[in-house]
Amino acid sequence: MPEILADEQKIQRSLVIEIGAGKGMHALSFAKQNPDKHLIAIERTRNKFDAFFKMTQTQQLSNLTAVHADAIAWIVQALAPHSLTQIYLLYPNPEQHNPNQQWLNMPFFEFLLSRLQTGGEIVLATNIEPYIDNAEEQAGTLWCLPTIRQEVPIDSQRTHFEIKYLARKETCWQLTMTKPEGYQTRFDAWQAN
Structure with missing residues (x-):
């Protein structure tokens, strides 16, 4: 993962995260519409991630990284403070x-805020x-x-x-x-x- 962030610093793209990317519909559309931004789209469910990753292979978008992981653990390990310009939480499980x-x-929401510019x-x-x-x-x-x-x-x-x-x-x-x-x-x- 450090390679991704190092590449971002060279390219000077805004870094964006999508948590719970599902099959990647928003991620793929976002990456196409925003070539000046790099989206890291995280999905932890294996079957959804596999479908998403397959789509990324056919699209070949240099500004999109698909990550199969638990978002909380991944973000804690991979993202520097004040590194993100946007975070998307689209239709998360409402946990009613x-x-x-x-x-x-x-409490993790505060950690997310520390990663936001x-x-x-x-x-x-x-x-x-x-x-x-x-x-x-x-x-x-x-x-x-x-x-x-x-x-x-x-x-x-x-x-x-x-x-x-x-x-x-x-x-x-x-x-x-x-x-x-x-x-x-x-x-x-x-x-x-």
Whole structure:
């Protein structure tokens, strides 16, 4: 993995992460539309990753890296502080019976924030209103992040889930959280020592 980051520094592309890339629909589209950015798309489920990786081989996009791993462990080991410009969490498992596993309720979210550059964004999308309500509340109250909440346009096609939900006339929401100037995490203090 250090080779990827070293290559990024040479190319000077913005570094973006997608956690839970599934079969790679958003990742492939994003890489094609953003040649100035490098997307690392992480998927831990073997069958989804295999389908995604197969697609990357036919597309041959130099700005897309598919990673089969648990995102939390991988990010802790592979990413430097303030290295990311964007993080995508598109239609994560809502973990309705275990809210401590929702992204903005997890202590790991603070570590993610330490990897984000000032002005960087985390984009969360879901079709579950209580999930987006909680995420918006946590973003503002716990994490002190400026947010923009909006409905996903009905013609959006970022993921297979998004297409399915919108076709069923379900409302999908997107919450964009921005890391403000001067934002500090406990991990920033730890890195400085």
